[in-house]
Amino acid sequence: MSEKPSEGVIYVGSKPTSSYVLAIVTQLSQGSKRVIVKARGRSITRAVDAVELTKRFTSGKVEVKDIKIGSDKVGEPGKERTVSTIEIVLEARE
Amino acid sequence: MSEKPSEGVIYVGSKPTSSYVLAIVTQLSQGSKRVIVKARGRSITRAVDAVELTKRFTSGKVEVKDIKIGSDKVGEPGKERTVSTIEIVLEARE
Numbered sequence: 764m765s766e767k768p769s770e771g772v773i774y775v776g777s778k779p780t781s782s783y784v785l786a787i788v789t790q791l792s793q794g795s796k797r798v799i800v801k802a803r804g805r806s807i808t809r810a811v812d813a814v815e816l817t818k819r820f821t822s823g824k825v826e827v828k829d830i831k832i833g834s835d836k837v838g839e840p841g842k843e844r845t846v847s848t849i850e851i852v853l854e855a856r857e
Numbered sequence: 858m859s860e861k862p863s864e865g866v867i868y869v870g871s872k873p874t875s876s877y878v879l880a881i882v883t884q885l886s887q888g889s890k891r892v893i894v895k896a897r898g899r900s901i902t903r904a905v906d907a908v909e910l911t912k913r914f915t916s917g918k919v920e921v922k923d924i925k926i927g928s929d930k931v932g933e934p935g936k937e938r939t940v941s942t943i944e945i946v947l948e949a950r951e
Contacts, residue, residue, distance in 0.1 A: 808901040811941040815928045830924040832945070834909045847905040851926070 771795045775802035775810040783813035784820060791825065791855045798853045803835060804846040814851050828852045865889045869896035869904040877907035878914060885919065885949045892947045897929060898940040908945050922946045 771790040775783050783800070790798045802810035817825050829852040836843045865884040869877050877894070884892045896904035911919050923946040930937045 805902055807905050808899055808941065811901050811926050811943060814926060815939075815941045819928070827926065830926065832905050832908060832921065832924065834913070845909075847902065847909045849905060 770797045770799065772799045772801060775800060775806045775813060777806065777809075780809050780812045780816060783809070784816045787813065787817045787825075787853065788820065791821075791853075796855055797828075800851040800853060801848070803837070803848045807847060807849045810849055810851060814853065817853070824856050826854050826856055828854045864891045864893065866893045866895060869894060869900045869907060871900065871903075874903050874906045874910060877903070878910045881907065881911045881919075881947065882914065885915075885947075890949055891922075894945040894947060895942070897931070897942045901941060901943045904943055904945060908947065911947070918950050920948050920950055922948045 773783060773786050773790065787798055787800065800810050800814055814827065818827075829850075831850045833848045833850075834845050835848050837846055838844050867877060867880050867884065881892055881894065894904050894908055908921065912921075923944075925944045927942045927944075928939050929942050931940050932938050
């Protein structure tokens with residue numbers, strides 16, 4: 764009864780950018796039509812790098828459909844701080 | 858014969874984020890309806906931070922209308938490298 768995921772989320776952290784490129788490409792090659800790349804704080808640049816590398820690596824077969832930015836509160840209560848977030852929606856071209 | 862600029866571009870570099878928030882708010886308060894915030898490489902996170910701070914600072918009177926990412930070649934010929942870029946289009950709500 765399980766169906767193949769048609770949407771995957773990749774959280775970009777502090778690993779090398781190539782790890783995330785591989786994760787995105789793997790998701791898309793396993794049948795996901797749509798992958799959402801999410802990052803917070805300093806990893807935002809790495810998320811953009813990963814998406815740009817993926818676009819080049821797949822020769823334009825992956826398309827940026829939407830980009831959203833926002834803010835999240837992180838940290839213990841009383842020590843909260845606000846970090847910026849990004850969400851990049853990628854879709855595989857048919 | 859000169860007309861007021863209706864669109865301004867802010868390049869985010871390595872200054873403190875607050876400098877760019879001030880630049881954005883100043884542009885908007887001087888009659889620009891639209892401000893484009895651009896950054897490359899590591900400054901991408903700072904650009905997102907500046908926009909998020911501006912949104913909070915102006916209590917939602919500034920709206921993100923569009924976000925684009927891309928790549929630029931930088932450096933001397935023969936030593937070129939590719940950096941990621943971001944462009945965030947902001948508009949003042951009436």
